[in-house]
Amino acid sequence: MIKAEPKSILRFLHQHYDFLKELFDVQCNEGFISMEIFQRKLEAYDVMIEHQLQDFAILIDQNGVYYWNETYYQLFEFIHQEFKPLLPEEIESYYQLLSGILIKLKGFSHQDKNLTLNQIDALKKQLLKFRNTLQNNTKSLLAETQKIKANLANLTYHEKIKSASFLIDHYIVPLNQMLDVQHSQSIYQLFLSISKYSNLRRLDYSHESLRNEFEKLYHLTSELIKDLAHESKIITNELIPFLERIKTESEYLKGFYMYLNQGNCYKSIQPPFLPKKWNNIVYNPSIYEETKEYFDQFVEEEDLFIQEETSPTKHWFFNKENFLLKLQSELPILNFFEWCLEKIAQEKADFTLDDYFLLTGLMYENTLEIEHIEGDVQIFINEIELKVPHFQIK
Numbered sequence: 001m002i003k004a005e006p007k008s009i010l011r012f013l014h015q016h017y018d019f020l021k022e023l024f025d026v027q028c029n030e031g032f033i034s035m036e037i038f039q040r041k042l043e044a045y046d047v048m049i050e051h052q053l054q055d056f057a058i059l060i061d062q063n064g065v066y067y068w069n070e071t072y073y074q075l076f077e078f079i080h081q082e083f084k085p086l087l088p089e090e091i092e093s094y095y096q097l098l099s100g101i102l103i104k105l106k107g108f109s110h111q112d113k114n115l116t117l118n119q120i121d122a123l124k125k126q127l128l129k130f131r132n133t134l135q136n137n138t139k140s141l142l143a144e145t146q147k148i149k150a151n152l153a154n155l156t157y158h159e160k161i162k163s164a165s166f167l168i169d170h171y172i173v174p175l176n177q178m179l180d181v182q183h184s185q186s187i188y189q190l191f192l193s194i195s196k197y198s199n200l201r202r203l204d205y206s207h208e209s210l211r212n213e214f215e216k217l218y219h220l221t222s223e224l225i226k227d228l229a230h231e232s233k234i235i236t237n238e239l240i241p242f243l244e245r246i247k248t249e250s251e252y253l254k255g256f257y258m259y260l261n262q263g264n265c266y267k268s269i270q271p272p273f274l275p276k277k278w279n280n281i282v283y284n285p286s287i288y289e290e291t292k293e294y295f296d297q298f299v300e301e302e303d304l305f306i307q308e309e310t311s312p313t314k315h316w317f318f319n320k321e322n323f324l325l326k327l328q329s330e331l332p333i334l335n336f337f338e339w340c341l342e343k344i345a346q347e348k349a350d351f352t353l354d355d356y357f358l359l360t361g362l363m364y365e366n367t368l369e370i371e372h373i374e375g376d377v378q379i380f381i382n383e384i385e386l387k388v389p390h391f392q393i394k
Contacts, residue, residue: 009056012049019045020058024068024076033059033066077136088174094130095178095187101126102194113207120213123194124220130187131224138231141171172235179232181288188228195221196296222293226286318358327362333393336363336370337377353381369394 013020022041026033042048053059059066068076105119148155148163155163180186195218202214284290326343333339340359344351363370373390380386 012052012056016045016047016049019047019049021076021080023059023066024073024080027068027073033068035064035066038066087171088178091175091178091187094126094133095185095190098123098126098130098187098190098194102190102197106197113210116210117213120217124217127191127194127220127224131227134228134231137175138234141167141175142234176232176235179228179235181229181232188225188232191221191225191228192292195225195293222289225289229286229289318355320362323359324362324365327368327393331393335377336360336391336393337379337388339393341379341381351381353384356381363391363393 019041023033023038026037026041042050054061057069058072060069101119101123105116105123144167145164147153148160148167151160177183178187181188183189198214198218198221202211202218323343327333327339330339337360340356340362344356344359348355362368371392371394373392375390376387377390378385379388
């Protein structure tokens with residue numbers, strides 16, 4: 001845990017910036033900082049700051065070698081715009097992470113408000129992180145292509161083709177596939193799914209806070225989809241045709257590249273005029289996304305009904321004529337309501353109170369002679385006690 005004040009850390013970074021920059025370059029090139037190189041840098045700058053580097057958690061000691069803390073490393077990457085190209089596996093990990101959060105969000109969205117809010121926050125955080133990572137990755141690929149085109153390492157023609165082919169096959173083509181609009185498993189399609197889901201959910205929630213959060217998520221994904229389309233165009237227009245453009249070596253190109261990367265030289269020397277090609281398009285760059293969104297709102301989704309399979313049941317119907325014949329064949333009936341209870345139980349084991357009253361309706365038949373006996377009769381039907389008159393049927 002860092003116990004120092006934030007201003008103390010910033011002052012330390014400012015005071016020892018040159019020393020830290022050299023350590024950063026070492027890890028960029030070697031992947032780690034050996035103890036020998038670390039001690040040599042300390043002696044060169046005549047500083048004794050080992051404890052501060054560990055107290056501020058800038059460097060982490062792992063088995064006798066040093067590594068930059070990821071947070072500080074990303075800070076220096078951002079400051080110097082030095083990013084390593086992403087491997088296809090790293091892009092795939094973002095896809096799995098985002099799709100996993102989306103699945104959980106759909107599961108929580110109808111159960112718990114707090115879990116839903118947490119999932120929305122996590123999704124927005126990862127979306128922004130991926131957008132920044134993708135932009136940095138595109139910058140690194142452009143920088144690598146410029147270095148090869150300028151041929152700063154004085155490579156032969158065969159070596160240039162080999163370097164370019166490696167960059168295209170292992171970085172540019174896989175990245176372009178992950179951003180492909182037509183690819184069903186691409187990051188672009190996943191962003192569209194998140195946008196579509198948030199667009200639906202921002203309208204049908206009873207909680208105002210949930211509606212507001214899904215509204216923010218929808219607008220965020222809408223902007224990110226445009227950013228993905230922009231990055232895809234850079235890859236398609238700048239990086240994919242790269243192999244064809246490097247077939248001719250140019251000393252002028254190499255000189256211009258070195259001139260523009262010499263720090264402050266452009267302030268003291270007026271660069272020559274370079275003609276610029278203007279590409280004026282007559283349509284909106286995001287016409288595909290906006291048109292698709294427009295037509296998607298008119299797509300009618302079919303209602304899906306899920307019905308559990310149940311075994312067929314035999315329905316019971318009250319046959320008045322049949323019961324009337326039974327009653328007439330068993331005359332005289334000493335207790336009409338008890339007789340009805342016995343006969344309905346024989347006919348239907350799980351009879352209801354309504355079924356019983358259907359049978360007692362026989363007493364209104366004009367062909368029957370009914371005699372009332374003093375006193376009541378108790379009848380029990382499904383734990384219900386009924387007190388009914390004592391009738392005899394002759």
